[in-house]
Amino acid sequence: MSYGLIMADVRRGLFDERNLDLVGFCNVLNIDPWLILPKGAYNVREAYFKRIIQVEMGEEEFINPLNAVITVKKVIEKFGDPFALIFSASSSGMEIAPYVAGYLKSPIITDVSGYQKESGTLLKSLYSDKVFASLKIKGEGFFVITVRSGSFRHEAREIEENTIYEKLEGLTRDERRRFLGYIEEEKQEVDITKADFLLSIGRGVGTKDEIPLYEELASLLGATISGSRPVIDKKWLPKSRQVGTSGKTVKPKVYLAMGISGAFQHVSGMKDSECIIAVNKDPEAPIFQYAHYGIIADMHKIRDRLIQILREK
Amino acid sequence: MMKKGIDEDWTKRVFACIQCGKCTGSCPESAKTPLNIRMVVRRKQFGSVSASQHVWYCTSCGACTIRCPRDVKPSEVLIHIRSDLVESGRISTSIQRALENSLIQKNPWGKARSKRSEWALKADFQIKNIGDLREKRLLFTCCVEAYDPRCNVIPRNVSKILTYAGIEFGILMEEEICCGNEIRRLGEKGLFEELRDENISNFKKYGIEEIIALSPHCYNAIKNEYGEEAPGVVHYTEILWRLLKEGIIRVGREYKKKVVYHDPCFLGKQNGIFEEPRNILMAIAGTELLEFTRSRENSLCCEGGGGRMFYDVDLEYERNAKSRVSEAQELGAEVIGVACPFCLVTLEEEAKEKGIEVKDISEIITEVLL
Amino acid sequence: MNILVFLKRVASSQEEELKILGEGEAVDLSRLPFKLNDWDNYALEEAIRAVEKEGGHVIAISLGAKESDDVLRRAIAMGAGEGILILGEEALFDPRLRAIVASRFIKKEGFNFDAIFTGVQAEDDQFGTFGGYLAGILELPYVSMVVAIEEWGKGYVLVRRELEGGLMEKVKVSLPSVLSIQTGINEPRYVSVMGIRRASQIERKIYESSLYMEGVISSIEVLKWSYPPKKEGAKILPYDIDGACRELLQILKERGVCQ
Ligand SMILES: Cc1cc2nc3c(=O)[nH]c(=O)nc-3n(C[C@H](O)[C@H](O)[C@H](O)COP(=O)(O)OP(=O)(O)OC[C@H]3O[C@@H](n4cnc5c(N)ncnc54)[C@H](O)[C@@H]3O)c2cc1C
Numbered sequence: 027m028s029y030g031l032i033m034a035d036v037r038r039g040l041f042d043e044r045n046l047d048l049v050g051f052c053n054v055l056n057i058d059p060w061l062i063l064p065k066g067a068y069n070v071r072e073a074y075f076k077r078i079i080q081v082e083m084g085e086e087e088f089i090n091p092l093n094a095v096i097t098v099k100k101v102i103e104k105f106g107d108p109f110a111l112i113f114s115a116s117s118s119g120m121e122i123a124p125y126v127a128g129y130l131k132s133p134i135i136t137d138v139s140g141y142q143k144e145s146g147t148l149l150k151s152l153y154s155d156k157v158f159a160s161l162k163i164k165g166e167g168f169f170v171i172t173v174r175s176g177s178f179r180h181e182a183r184e185i186e187e188n189t190i191y192e193k194l195e196g197l198t199r200d201e202r203r204r205f206l207g208y209i210e211e212e213k214q215e216v217d218i219t220k221a222d223f224l225l226s227i228g229r230g231v232g233t234k235d236e237i238p239l240y241e242e243l244a245s246l247l248g249a250t251i252s253g254s255r256p257v258i259d260k261k262w263l264p265k266s267r268q269v270g271t272s273g274k275t276v277k278p279k280v281y282l283a284m285g286i287s288g289a290f291q292h293v294s295g296m297k298d299s300e301c302i303i304a305v306n307k308d309p310e311a312p313i314f315q316y317a318h319y320g321i322i323a324d325m326h327k328i329r330d331r332l333i334q335i336l337r338e339k
Numbered sequence: 340m341m342k343k344g345i346d347e348d349w350t351k352r353v354f355a356c357i358q359c360g361k362c363t364g365s366c367p368e369s370a371k372t373p374l375n376i377r378m379v380v381r382r383k384q385f386g387s388v389s390a391s392q393h394v395w396y397c398t399s400c401g402a403c404t405i406r407c408p409r410d411v412k413p414s415e416v417l418i419h420i421r422s423d424l425v426e427s428g429r430i431s432t433s434i435q436r437a438l439e440n441s442l443i444q445k446n447p448w449g450k451a452r453s454k455r456s457e458w459a460l461k462a463d464f465q466i467k468n469i470g471d472l473r474e475k476r477l478l479f480t481c482c483v484e485a486y487d488p489r490c491n492v493i494p495r496n497v498s499k500i501l502t503y504a505g506i507e508f509g510i511l512m513e514e515e516i517c518c519g520n521e522i523r524r525l526g527e528k529g530l531f532e533e534l535r536d537e538n539i540s541n542f543k544k545y546g547i548e549e550i551i552a553l554s555p556h557c558y559n560a561i562k563n564e565y566g567e568e569a570p571g572v573v574h575y576t577e578i579l580w581r582l583l584k585e586g587i588i589r590v591g592r593e594y595k596k597k598v599v600y601h602d603p604c605f606l607g608k609q610n611g612i613f614e615e616p617r618n619i620l621m622a623i624a625g626t627e628l629l630e631f632t633r634s635r636e637n638s639l640c641c642e643g644g645g646g647r648m649f650y651d652v653d654l655e656y657e658r659n660a661k662s663r664v665s666e667a668q669e670l671g672a673e674v675i676g677v678a679c680p681f682c683l684v685t686l687e688e689e690a691k692e693k694g695i696e697v698k699d700i701s702e703i704i705t706e707v708l709l
Numbered sequence: 710m711n712i713l714v715f716l717k718r719v720a721s722s723q724e725e726e727l728k729i730l731g732e733g734e735a736v737d738l739s740r741l742p743f744k745l746n747d748w749d750n751y752a753l754e755e756a757i758r759a760v761e762k763e764g765g766h767v768i769a770i771s772l773g774a775k776e777s778d779d780v781l782r783r784a785i786a787m788g789a790g791e792g793i794l795i796l797g798e799e800a801l802f803d804p805r806l807r808a809i810v811a812s813r814f815i816k817k818e819g820f821n822f823d824a825i826f827t828g829v830q831a832e833d834d835q836f837g838t839f840g841g842y843l844a845g846i847l848e849l850p851y852v853s854m855v856v857a858i859e860e861w862g863k864g865y866v867l868v869r870r871e872l873e874g875g876l877m878e879k880v881k882v883s884l885p886s887v888l889s890i891q892t893g894i895n896e897p898r899y900v901s902v903m904g905i906r907r908a909s910q911i912e913r914k915i916y917e918s919s920l921y922m923e924g925v926i927s928s929i930e931v932l933k934w935s936y937p938p939k940k941e942g943a944k945i946l947p948y949d950i951d952g953a954c955r956e957l958l959q960i961l962k963e964r965g966v967c968q
Contacts, residue, residue, distance in 0.1 A: 128845020
């Protein structure tokens with residue numbers, strides 16, 4: 027059976043959950059999942075892989091796209107062409123996949139989130155998920171893809187035979203690109219446009235005295251606090267925390283809006299958030315038209331209960 | 340090409356300034372923000388090239404230009420300084436966004452151009468495309484009215500009244516674009532010209548003979564800054580008053596409220612329309628019309644115009660809307676009546692806190708029409 | 710220092726609901742305005758800043774229909790020294806084909822450059838492959854998602870690239886190299902309409918893309934366009950406070966923002 031060559035998505039010693047999407051993809055296509063992995067003790071779910079090839083390279087060398095080319099070429103030399111070269115659509119995969127594809131002049135499709143068996147097409151989103159294209163790869167030879175996180179995980183199956191282990195040694199290094207170190211984001215001045223999770227408070231908060239409890243909730247949730255203009259105008263939160271046309275435009279992973287009605291000027295600043303959750307006591311509040319999830323309730327009651335649950339943890 | 344009303348000869352005027360300070364005295368932003376309009380002119384006299392970001396505090400209310408005894412037109416001088424900043428590319432991101440949106444989607448918020456006339460689809464009666472009409476009377480909506488759900492009611496209400504009065508009119512649908520009034524005031528001259536030219540070419544294409552502007556900002560641009568090629572333009576309050584006066588529409592119900600009328604800068608002090616909105620309100624039975632201490636030529640600007648809508652002001656200061664609403668409250672007003680979408684949204688934001696309503700005149704009249 | 714920057718003209722689709730024509734044959738872009746791809750705008754600004762500091766020349770290159778001249782004029786107004794159009798749309802949709810065309814163009818026309826900048830991805834197709842693929846063909850070092858250029862040294866550049874969750878990686882790459890630039894790396898300057906008008910007076914060279922397509926064809930084909938599963942307004946969580954809170958926490962967990 028032909029194989030899918032999976033380049034492990036690893037970072038700082040961790041074997042990412044996203045790798046299971048790559049396994050799932052192979053299973054859906056009915057090809058053997060092979061994994062290439064750098065040196066190190068990774069928590070690999072070995073039973074998913076037909077073959078695991080450990081490369082004599084450290085993690086940082088391994089995920090350097092210039093070295094990835096060397097590794098992939100060597101695997102192909104040794105084992106023949108795979109059916110596909112498979113990466114996750116992560117900060118590594120997005121960098122390595124096109125580079126390797128370009129080097130080998132292979133067809134490439136990125137951010138694949140589905141597969142249709144009958145037509146043999148791959149599904150890819152375009153225009154920020156507004157439309158999807160069913161794509162067919164033409165011509166001979168293998169192709170390169172990156173897989174969207176979460177899209178094939180449920181298809182991942184353990185194999186019945188034993189996993190074969192290999193070592194790949196004697197690889198050169200391309201010195202033209204060198205890893206110098208990791209840098210954590212400096213956490214000085216809070217920049218709400220960079221936050222992944224915003225807890226945003228509106229006029230519904232009522233009085234200034236309620237604010238500290240929302241700050242506590244934010245810190246328990248690991249969220250950054252922001253607000254609508256009335257809250258900023260009253261100086262309950264600093265101006266730098268204002269979301270909207272006369273404040274900041276934000277696109278966090280989650281925007282939790284509490285006591286915000288959803289006025290045009292506010293919505294313009296947050297509508298592109300990946301997930302919007304609104305808490306409002308008014309079921310007719312316009313914010314619910316933009317939200318993915320809604321809770322119709324008193325925001326203070328929700329806050330108090332959340333704090334209670336989180337403290338108990 | 341020199342366009343009527345756009346002052347190209349401004350450098351000479353700068354030297355007519357005697358630094359009397361009337362401009363600063365009348366400026367609604369002086370003292371509370373770093374903007375000092377007299378100093379802006381002064382620095383230009385010295386030929387200073389370093390433009391300060393303070394000019395972004397100007398709301399283009401025009402008070403300085405009206406008060407100036409030497410016809411220096413300080414508000415125009417300020418636009419030229421903004422222009423220098425715009426041409427240098429050094430402008431705040433929020434203003435940049437508004438300008439780029441106006442170039443691409445033809446409105447400052449970057450809303451889809453294809454959705455420009457969605458407000459009309461939501462009406463429960465048919466609003467015609469200007470191309471399908473014999474009488475070439477155009478209803479021109481402002482970007483705020485086209486896209487802000489709060490303001491959608493203004494074009495819908497006025498359309499309803501016109502339809503009811505049997506006045507034929509149409510809209511440009513997706514071809515309508517920003518009038519450019521605020522864009523010119525933000526100093527983006529080239530973009531203003533582009534918007535103006537596209538609008539004028541549409542006016543010509545459909546042979547438009549008369550324009551009813553819903554916003555004083557569009558009214559001002561078309562009337563004073565579009566040049567001879569633009570058709571005649573009226574503000575909707577002028578038409579409504581004529582219809583009432585001639586008995587074509589009649590007020591049937593009472594509106595038992597104390598209403599204080601707020602003069603929009605671009606309607607009142609800049610274009611002299613003071614009476615029509617007041618006459619409309621006075622024609623309504625039960626309505627008691629109140630006046631602000633600062634009204635008519637002296638009306639206090641709401642701070643929505645001149646691009647201030649798009650300026651991310653870092654400074655904390657008291658908004659004029661707040662003092663306006665406080666005075667309305669002291670006067671015992673229940674409603675603040677306005678005839679401009681900018682005034683509507685800026686005043687309403689403060690008024691909500693105090694339990695006072697802010698209504699566009701078209702909203703009030705629609706409630707009481709027979 | 711000479712930097713080549715690749716620019717793409719894209720449909721501005723953020724505020725639109727896109728329509729699919731026929732039985733999934735095409736996406737209707739006819740009513741959409743077009744603009745410079747946002748990522749490319751940052752790449753262009755970064756390139757201009759680099760030559761303003763280090764000296765040199767920015768060449769803006771766009772592959773596409775003749776209307777792509779818009780983005781070249783904009784680039785010149787912003788500070789690029791030259792604008793070049795590789796005319797033709799056939800290569801546009803396939804990431805492989807367009808990178809091959811660009812690489813052949815660069816080789817054949819004999820450009821001298823220290824770096825090639827591209828945006829991380831295009832707003833329309835979001836392949837995010839152009840810079841990497843091009844670097845692969847040209848066998849040049851490559852760094853993607855660059856969020857800061859820290860130092861231009863002799864024969865190298867020090868950059869930071871963005872990883873997940875606020876983490877960054879510091880990388881040293883030798884020149885010439887290809888960098889794909891992430892949004893937020895700078896604040897692109899405003900380009901006025903008058904600036905664009907002035908830039909129009911500088912000639913932009915045009916090359917036919919067919920010159921660089923010999924023997925290669927598109928390697929992917931769209932069989933069908935479809936809509937994503939429909940979103941039906943907000944999903945309202947249960948009315949009782951405790952249930953709603955627990956479900957809320959579950960959603961936060963799934964979204965990866967809260968443990
Ligand atoms: C030029 C201009 C620029 C503007 N720029 C911005 C901007 O940048 N950002 C911005 O946010 N606004 C801006 N605004 C203001 C905007 O128009 C709205 O007034 C504002 O967003 C409303 O804020 P809000 O939703 O917090 O308040 P409201 O609209 O008053 O809504 C409060 C909400 O809280 C709910 N609520 C009340 N009590 C409770 C409770 N106990 N539990 C749950 N829910 C409750 C209510 O049902 C209501 O929906 C601008 C306005 C103008 C004119």
